Amino acid sequence: RPAGAAVAPVGDAVDVGIVFDLGGRGDKSFNDGAYIGAERAAKAFGARVRFVEPGEGSDREAGLRMLAAEGMDLVIGVGFIFTDDLTQLAKEYPNVSFAGVDFAVSVDKDGKVVLPPLNVAALKFREEQGSFLVGALAALVGGSKKVGFVGGMDTPLIHKFEAGYKAGVKAVCADCEVIAQYAGVTPEAFRNPGRGKELALSQYQQGVNVIYHASGSTGLGVFEAARTMKKMGIGVDADQYNEAPGFVLSSMVKRVDNAVFDVISRVKEKKFSGGIYDFGLAEDGVGYVYDEHNKALIPDAVRARLEALKADIVAGKITVPSSR
Amino acid sequence: MTLLLFLAQTIRIAIPYLFAAAGGALAERAGIVALSLEGYMLGGAFGAVIGAYYTGSAWIGVVTGVWWGIMLAAIHAVCTLRFKADQIVTGVAINLFTVGITRFLLQLAFDSSSNSPRVAGFGGDNIGGALALVSNPLVWLGLATMPALAFVVYRTTFGLRVRAVGEHPLAAASLGVPVNRVRWVAVLGSGALAALGGTYLALDQHQFTDSMTAGRGFIALAAVIFGRWDPVRAGLACLLFAGAETLQIRLQAAQLIPSQFVAMIPYVLTIVAVAGVVGRSVPPAALGRTTD
Amino acid sequence: MSDTTARRAALEEALLPPIVALAVVLVIGDLLILAYGEAPGAVWRLMLEGTWGNAYGIGQVLYKATTLACTGLAVAVALRAGLFNIGAEGQLAAGGFGAAIAGLALPAGTPSIIATPVCIAAALLFGGMVAAVPGVLRAKFGAHEVIVTIMMNFIVLALLNYVIAAHLHVPETLHTPSVHAGTIERIGSVIPAFHGSAVNWSVVVVGTAVSAVAWYLFRTRAGFELRAVGLQPGVAEYGGVNVSRTWMRALALSGAIAGLGGVNFVLGYKGYYEDGFAGGAGFLGIAVALVGRNHPLGVVIAALFFATLSQGGLAINAMVPKQIVEVLQGIVILAVAASVPEVRRLVRKAAGARRSGMPTSMPTATEELRAARMSGDQRPSA
Amino acid sequence: MTASVGGPTAVVRMNGIQKYFGAVHANRGAEIEVGAGEIHALVGENGAGKSTLMKILSGMQAPDGGGVEVGGRDVTGWTTAQAIAAGVGMVHQHFMLVPTLTVAENVVLGREPVSVATFDRDRAIREVEELSKQSGLIVPANRLVADLSVGEAQRVEILKTLYRGARILLLDEPTAVLSPPEVTELWAVLRRVRDTGTTIILITHKLDEVMAVTERITVMRQGATVARMATRATTPEGIAKAMVGRDVDLSVQTSAGSVGRGKGLGDEGGGGTGLTVRNLTVRGARVEKAVNDVSFTVSAGEILGIAGVEGNGQTELLEAISGLRGVTSGSIRIGDREITHASVRERGDAGLSHIPEDRHQRGLILEYSVADNLILGQQHRFSRSGVMDRAAVATNAAKQVAAFDVRPTDASLAVRTLSGGNQQKVVIARELSRDFIVLLAAQPTRGVDVGAIEFIHDTLRKARDAGKAILLVSAELREVLSLADRVAVMYGGRFVAVMSRADASEDALGPYMTGARKAETESAA
Numbered sequence A: 001r002p003a004g005a006a007v008a009p010v011g012d013a014v015d016v017g018i019v020f021d022l023g024g025r026g027d028k029s030f031n032d033g034a035y036i037g038a039e040r041a042a043k044a045f046g047a048r049v050r051f052v053e054p055g056e057g058s059d060r061e062a063g064l065r066m067l068a069a070e071g072m073d074l075v076i077g078v079g080f081i082f083t084d085d086l087t088q089l090a091k092e093y094p095n096v097s098f099a100g101v102d103f104a105v106s107v108d109k110d111g112k113v114v115l116p117p118l119n120v121a122a123l124k125f126r127e128e129q130g131s132f133l134v135g136a137l138a139a140l141v142g143g144s145k146k147v148g149f150v151g152g153m154d155t156p157l158i159h160k161f162e163a164g165y166k167a168g169v170k171a172v173c174a175d176c177e178v179i180a181q182y183a184g185v186t187p188e189a190f191r192n193p194g195r196g197k198e199l200a201l202s203q204y205q206q207g208v209n210v211i212y213h214a215s216g217s218t219g220l221g222v223f224e225a226a227r228t229m230k231k232m233g234i235g236v237d238a239d240q241y242n243e244a245p246g247f248v249l250s251s252m253v254k255r256v257d258n259a260v261f262d263v264i265s266r267v268k269e270k271k272f273s274g275g276i277y278d279f280g281l282a283e284d285g286v287g288y289v290y291d292e293h294n295k296a297l298i299p300d301a302v303r304a305r306l307e308a309l310k311a312d313i314v315a316g317k318i319t320v321p322s323s324r
Numbered sequence B: 001m002t003l004l005l006f007l008a009q010t011i012r013i014a015i016p017y018l019f020a021a022a023g024g025a026l027a028e029r030a031g032i033v034a035l036s037l038e039g040y041m042l043g044g045a046f047g048a049v050i051g052a053y054y055t056g057s058a059w060i061g062v063v064t065g066v067w068w069g070i071m072l073a074a075i076h077a078v079c080t081l082r083f084k085a086d087q088i089v090t091g092v093a094i095n096l097f098t099v100g101i102t103r104f105l106l107q108l109a110f111d112s113s114s115n116s117p118r119v120a121g122f123g124g125d126n127i128g129g130a131l132a133l134v135s136n137p138l139v140w141l142g143l144a145t146m147p148a149l150a151f152v153v154y155r156t157t158f159g160l161r162v163r164a165v166g167e168h169p170l171a172a173a174s175l176g177v178p179v180n181r182v183r184w185v186a187v188l189g190s191g192a193l194a195a196l197g198g199t200y201l202a203l204d205q206h207q208f209t210d211s212m213t214a215g216r217g218f219i220a221l222a223a224v225i226f227g228r229w230d231p232v233r234a235g236l237a238c239l240l241f242a243g244a245e246t247l248q249i250r251l252q253a254a255q256l257i258p259s260q261f262v263a264m265i266p267y268v269l270t271i272v273a274v275a276g277v278v279g280r281s282v283p284p285a286a287l288g289r290t291t292d
Numbered sequence C: 001m002s003d004t005t006a007r008r009a010a011l012e013e014a015l016l017p018p019i020v021a022l023a024v025v026l027v028i029g030d031l032l033i034l035a036y037g038e039a040p041g042a043v044w045r046l047m048l049e050g051t052w053g054n055a056y057g058i059g060q061v062l063y064k065a066t067t068l069a070c071t072g073l074a075v076a077v078a079l080r081a082g083l084f085n086i087g088a089e090g091q092l093a094a095g096g097f098g099a100a101i102a103g104l105a106l107p108a109g110t111p112s113i114i115a116t117p118v119c120i121a122a123a124l125l126f127g128g129m130v131a132a133v134p135g136v137l138r139a140k141f142g143a144h145e146v147i148v149t150i151m152m153n154f155i156v157l158a159l160l161n162y163v164i165a166a167h168l169h170v171p172e173t174l175h176t177p178s179v180h181a182g183t184i185e186r187i188g189s190v191i192p193a194f195h196g197s198a199v200n201w202s203v204v205v206v207g208t209a210v211s212a213v214a215w216y217l218f219r220t221r222a223g224f225e226l227r228a229v230g231l232q233p234g235v236a237e238y239g240g241v242n243v244s245r246t247w248m249r250a251l252a253l254s255g256a257i258a259g260l261g262g263v264n265f266v267l268g269y270k271g272y273y274e275d276g277f278a279g280g281a282g283f284l285g286i287a288v289a290l291v292g293r294n295h296p297l298g299v300v301i302a303a304l305f306f307a308t309l310s311q312g313g314l315a316i317n318a319m320v321p322k323q324i325v326e327v328l329q330g331i332v333i334l335a336v337a338a339s340v341p342e343v344r345r346l347v348r349k350a351a352g353a354r355r356s357g358m359p360t361s362m363p364t365a366t367e368e369l370r371a372a373r374m375s376g377d378q379r380p381s382a
Numbered sequence D: 001m002t003a004s005v006g007g008p009t010a011v012v013r014m015n016g017i018q019k020y021f022g023a024v025h026a027n028r029g030a031e032i033e034v035g036a037g038e039i040h041a042l043v044g045e046n047g048a049g050k051s052t053l054m055k056i057l058s059g060m061q062a063p064d065g066g067g068v069e070v071g072g073r074d075v076t077g078w079t080t081a082q083a084i085a086a087g088v089g090m091v092h093q094h095f096m097l098v099p100t101l102t103v104a105e106n107v108v109l110g111r112e113p114v115s116v117a118t119f120d121r122d123r124a125i126r127e128v129e130e131l132s133k134q135s136g137l138i139v140p141a142n143r144l145v146a147d148l149s150v151g152e153a154q155r156v157e158i159l160k161t162l163y164r165g166a167r168i169l170l171l172d173e174p175t176a177v178l179s180p181p182e183v184t185e186l187w188a189v190l191r192r193v194r195d196t197g198t199t200i201i202l203i204t205h206k207l208d209e210v211m212a213v214t215e216r217i218t219v220m221r222q223g224a225t226v227a228r229m230a231t232r233a234t235t236p237e238g239i240a241k242a243m244v245g246r247d248v249d250l251s252v253q254t255s256a257g258s259v260g261r262g263k264g265l266g267d268e269g270g271g272g273t274g275l276t277v278r279n280l281t282v283r284g285a286r287v288e289k290a291v292n293d294v295s296f297t298v299s300a301g302e303i304l305g306i307a308g309v310e311g312n313g314q315t316e317l318l319e320a321i322s323g324l325r326g327v328t329s330g331s332i333r334i335g336d337r338e339i340t341h342a343s344v345r346e347r348g349d350a351g352l353s354h355i356p357e358d359r360h361q362r363g364l365i366l367e368y369s370v371a372d373n374l375i376l377g378q379q380h381r382f383s384r385s386g387v388m389d390r391a392a393v394a395t396n397a398a399k400q401v402a403a404f405d406v407r408p409t410d411a412s413l414a415v416r417t418l419s420g421g422n423q424q425k426v427v428i429a430r431e432l433s434r435d436f437i438v439l440l441a442a443q444p445t446r447g448v449d450v451g452a453i454e455f456i457h458d459t460l461r462k463a464r465d466a467g468k469a470i471l472l473v474s475a476e477l478r479e480v481l482s483l484a485d486r487v488a489v490m491y492g493g494r495f496v497a498v499m500s501r502a503d504a505s506e507d508a509l510g511p512y513m514t515g516a517r518k519a520e521t522e523s524a525a
């Protein structure tokens, strides 16, 4: 049994353990989202939260296990990478509730979805839907027939963002071209802002006016490029307006904070149940930022068009692809 | 126009390589293996951001960035020159140490595991693309580095001594040349130069990001070897590698070959170079030999 | 008399540097912990409790040590032949990949008595092949293995990423499907105390491999020749040893051992290959070899030490950032690297003083002889 | 001209010098006093501590005890830079030249002419050329040192000291690698330099040189000074006696029956064929043909001695025969077996044994035990299906240690801990105890004391008498003359003379060794 696992928590305060993905606190992305959600829960109803930042791969499971063994009510793994570890641990600790942000739900041979264990909440975000909307936004506001996309590590996970984005572009501008590029082929590709900046600069120079990034810290370079070129960038995961005020057209937000807060309150109210929690446009789990900062950048007509598209997606009239 | 843009991008990408490769060439010419360039760069990037953050001045950031490089190089020098530690082991350790210490201090200073707040920098806010290039003093400095280093190595007394010390330290010592002092200067200089590469990266981004050098130090080392330890040729190698990268950026959209393969180009070229396929590359004879 | 003096000196030479390193680590660790505003004593205690304090912690340490012992031994074997293998990281990844490929290729239900050895063989083969490249280039073209192994790391990792991302992954993940056969069971399934920890029977496989390598190095002719090449290649050549071939063989062996480390994760823990699983264990192998003084037994002890640090980092995460551990790892290497030559100097001097009526002559310093050959085939010494 | 010892004119005075290298006590109370303007010889056996003493004087090394005075000033523990500034210049036993720099750069290094904060290359070249003309030491100032001949390199070394205005010149075995005409030229230069008031300390092993050019002599043994004498008042025998601490017979020894044993110059010696070399050409590190079309035969029961100044292809010849260096053309046979392209190990199995000229570069793994070193090269004979037979190794070690009187007798000690002479015994024991037909013996007694030399010589003669074919290369002409049945002279990569022991004498060989005479019959060896 992991260290310090002795004391059982007292009272009815919820004890929550969160294990971050690589990047950890301060990533200005989904780790921070989870942190914000947990802090909100702490303020709202006194949830006691412990955070763990694992190192290499084998520490992920160890981190989750340490928290589970300490008798936490809820253990959250932030990132798709925790999927297998959560599945495994949930079986060993049937009395602990687990949640996985971006939990990757698998499909069996017949194409049927394999449900996670009963004590696991799979918090899934339909990034492609949010990406679709910012794609449409980019094409409508961009003012050129070219829009850009910068991905981090060249993997199918990021292809999902690209696919939704492309579909959104095409939906409003069939003859628009999407220039999609990736920063690299190793996890470093999420931490290489220098590369991100160069990719963005070359896209802007090719006539792109708006670039959407899904590349972690690499995207900070995209915003730098936007500043220098006086063009637009679109943020990802969180509202990234502050990275380059005036040059961030919008952000495709994933309300990880809401999802985390939500799952913590369910545990608090003893209403937790496992299963797949889809956070799409319909659930306001994903979306795009439209607020006082960027209102001026988005004409009302465009805004209306986006809302119409959103309604279509929610209504199922448009199906957004999740792979390219 | 396209050509101009291509050139400008190549140069921007090459700047960190040029600084770091200059540092690498200097150290290796003096007989010290430059495996720790990556660490110096990362330390320089972090130092620059710390300095710029607390003073609000990019130039002070340059100073603190260089200072960080010099401090890390001093650790290297103490270990290898004073205590005769193995240079390769020390180099690997410096890299590991720098990743850890920058992360730790990032936590301590900014309560973040991955990013610093935005700081002052060069790459100005209100200047268009190509102009941003010429308005960044570090770009000019970077371009001047290799010719300057060539001048130092081949035309100055210090350079003559560096070359002597890297080839046959005993001979230099027998003539009263203070071998260890020359090496100290070379190592500290390499730390300062490589750190400038990191400083450029960080100030160009106005921010420090965990591990943001992303292996550039190794590419720079590759350029030194590819350039056969000659500053000018190493500089050209930097431009070549940067050109390949630019080409990849420009061609990637077309997705002709998987990006993974393009990413390998500098590494493959280096292997080809050290295997002697493009002319024999003979390292300084005393390279790596401060152990006894 | 000179017999025991020499033995004692050798022992001191081997043991003092790690002790120095430990002292340095404690001091600097204290400083870092204080800088973060925590009490060092409490943090160290937490670290001990989370590692050697209970069966689970021990299991985790053993699990991590298993991989580190492989990469450390890989570096050590190459160093014994006078070569610096900085490429253990890529070889480890390739080995894991090889094991996974074999496990995927075998039909489900293949008895593990057949499947596991096949997968292990594939790991050895893949790791060995990656390291054979610098070996061949060193032997045939004199290409410096340090540079080539570093470059190979980048190339191999990019290649594996390509294969995984483009062809082999399970959707929404960075890993291959689970292997059909050849997995190795966790120890926890037999000894309940270890339940939950990742330690698996690979630890026995690797332990056997360590003994085998020790036997190979010190008891076989090939090992005799390999060490001779590492100590004095010119003499080995004179002694009828084919130096080039020995280099190739040593690097291939080194890579195979590093590749074996992949078994621990792929077959023993996850059951699939995951991009990036090596996570720096290859580079840490250099430290393990250094602290373990290139001796198989020392490597095992050093691997346990670094594994403790690494697992301890997780345990103390509640109080201080685990980056402290990364810093300390760097410091350990620096401290050992710096104290090895210093200790050797001091110990040899002391041993000389201990010997009464020391006579004069000694071998002429080889350094001087080398300098006498004005140029020739000088190359950086390892 | 000669100053009296200890008089006020002594410019160098070193007292009670102590120096340790780790466990080695290289100087133990060494002393030397040198008068102004004299040429002073410093002699002693290998390892006596001569070079160490001079390195201390030149600031290269700091003494662990004792005092150094130069020009009446206490300079104990000074640095090289200080020594140079005070006019002390040293030419080291081994070249101290940077091969990738030019001659001029090497000469001015550390004292470079500067203009506008940069190194003034042109002035460096001008100054070196001028100095070269003045001193008569002709060197190409702009050439890379790597491209120089040994003689030229030696001139550069001396120029370096002159450039710094040395008034006290320390020369550590400057003639070891020079040909006789080069030596003559060197003496001329040194006398000229001395006549301008420079003091010279000369380390050399060649007692005739000591007699010819020096005025007074300091003798060292085992790190201490054991004698000082005026050259005029002594003889080579006297010096040698002081060096080794007992009477030495410097006359050429010839063992009974050896003279005339080699049957003339023809191919066939006394017994069957041992080693046959035909038209052998070998590339050197820097020259195309270090060995140039050499043919000879060594018969069973014969010692063929090769005389010659070092660096005339002897090393390359032995390396080619032993398989350590590739052959450009020609053939090599042992007995009837063609081994021109065989591996080292195959040659060993074919019956080749080899005492290498440099035991540290080739002969011994210093960190290995005596026992392991005693089987090096025969490890395949001491292993069964790839596994070392440790019992056999130990048995062999015990036998050889006893037979060759290796001390200490514990064969599990690292060879590093043995004295030089005992290390050489390990090599010889190994090479002579194996099953062989041909023995290559290169500098078999280098760095070995007199007692051991006699033992090694006896061993070689016994092997010869037992029917082995021995090819002997030695820098000591006396050794060649005392052991060989036939003598060949190598010069410029060729065999320039081959003669029977009866015809060979120092006078007869000298002209060939210097290149003054070329062989009339070149192919006949």
Ligand SMILES: Nc1ncnc2c1ncn2[C@@H]1O[C@H](COP(=O)(O)OP(=O)(O)OP(=O)(O)O)[C@@H](O)[C@H]1O
Pocket: C360, C361, C362, C363, C364, C365, D021, D022, D024, D025, D026, D044, D045, D046, D047, D048, D049, D050, D051, D052, D053, D093
């Ligand atoms: N740098 C060194 N490190 C260790 N031992 C040394 C060193 N230099 C010299 N020695 C040892 O000190 C002793 C004296 O060496 P030194 O070179 O002074 O002898 P020498 O009289 O010049 O001999 P030779 O005639 O062979 O040149 C020898 O045993 C030698 O091996």
Ligand SMILES: Nc1ncnc2c1ncn2[C@@H]1O[C@H](COP(=O)(O)OP(=O)(O)OP(=O)(O)O)[C@@H](O)[C@H]1O
Pocket: C002, C006, C358, C359, C360, C361, C362, D023, D024, D407, D408, D416, D417, D418, D419, D420, D421, D422, D423, D448, D449, D452
């Ligand atoms: N560095 C050392 N470490 C251990 N033992 C040593 C060391 N140096 C010398 N010895 C011991 O001291 C003994 C005498 O050494 P020394 O070099 O004086 O021999 P020597 O009298 O010169 O004999 P030789 O004529 O064989 O050279 C050696 O046999 C060896 O065992």
Ligand SMILES: [Mg+2]
Pocket: C361, C362, D047, D419, D420, D421, D449
């Ligand atoms: Mg001796």
Ligand SMILES: [Mg+2]
Pocket: D050, D051, D052, D093, D172
């Ligand atoms: Mg000497």
